Amino acid sequence: MAQHASDDPVISDASKCIKCSNCINNCPADAISYVNDVITIDKEKCIGCAKCIAECPKRIIKPESTNLETNVFLERLVEYACMFTRKKPMVYINVLANISSSCDCSARAPLPFTQDIGILASKDIVAIEQASHDLVAEGHKCEDAFLKESGVSGLGQIEYAQKLGMGTRKYKLVELK
Numbered sequence: 001m002a003q004h005a006s007d008d009p010v011i012s013d014a015s016k017c018i019k020c021s022n023c024i025n026n027c028p029a030d031a032i033s034y035v036n037d038v039i040t041i042d043k044e045k046c047i048g049c050a051k052c053i054a055e056c057p058k059r060i061i062k063p064e065s066t067n068l069e070t071n072v073f074l075e076r077l078v079e080y081a082c083m084f085t086r087k088k089p090m091v092y093i094n095v096l097a098n099i100s101s102s103c104d105c106s107a108r109a110p111l112p113f114t115q116d117i118g119i120l121a122s123k124d125i126v127a128i129e130q131a132s133h134d135l136v137a138e139g140h141k142c143e144d145a146f147l148k149e150s151g152v153s154g155l156g157q158i159e160y161a162q163k164l165g166m167g168t169r170k171y172k173l174v175e176l177k
């Protein structure tokens with residue numbers, strides 16, 4: 001909850017709302033309603049859990065900022081990972097399959113947007129994230145597939161993880177067949 005609590009959702013374009021009420025039904029704080037028939041978030045009631053952002057099928061509920069310098073949530077994801085990964089040596093495994101543009105833990109997860117790529121393993125969490133980012137971008141034929149598909153780039157988090165001393169963005173791919 002503390003990790004998510006900085007999220008400050010806004011309705012980016014209410015005219016695209018299809019009035020499915022998913023956000024209303026999933027809000028634990030009863031903070032969303034139709035005011036004069038327009039979907040509206042009550043900032044006083046909102047506890048910043050981000051559930052509505054994940055549940056909107058039209059993707060019109062967004063964090064107020066997606067800039068890493070001002071989006072505390074993105075930084076906190078890295079910091080929480082940093083806390084756990086510092087405890088003992090680890091091996092990281094990234095399965096690059098069924099990649100969707102946002103949370104695939106949601107019941108309304110979007111369909112995968114790129115082909116299955118393979119499985120990566122590394123002892124460096126930053127290197128494996130950078131390699132994964134690059135392979136997904138290459139498979140999607142663009143420079144930043146997540147920015148293109150979801151409007152949020154993961155590159156800032158990889159840079160931040162390196163800044164926190166979690167690893168290096170440099171990597172060498174060794175293909176096993």
Ligand code: SF4
Nearest residue numbers: 027046047049050052
């Ligand atoms: S962030 Fe959570 S509490 Fe706030 S409006 Fe969305 S679902 Fe409700």
Ligand code: SF4
Nearest residue numbers: 017018020021023056
């Ligand atoms: S989930 Fe999205 S489309 Fe559905 S009512 Fe809420 S804002 Fe509108």
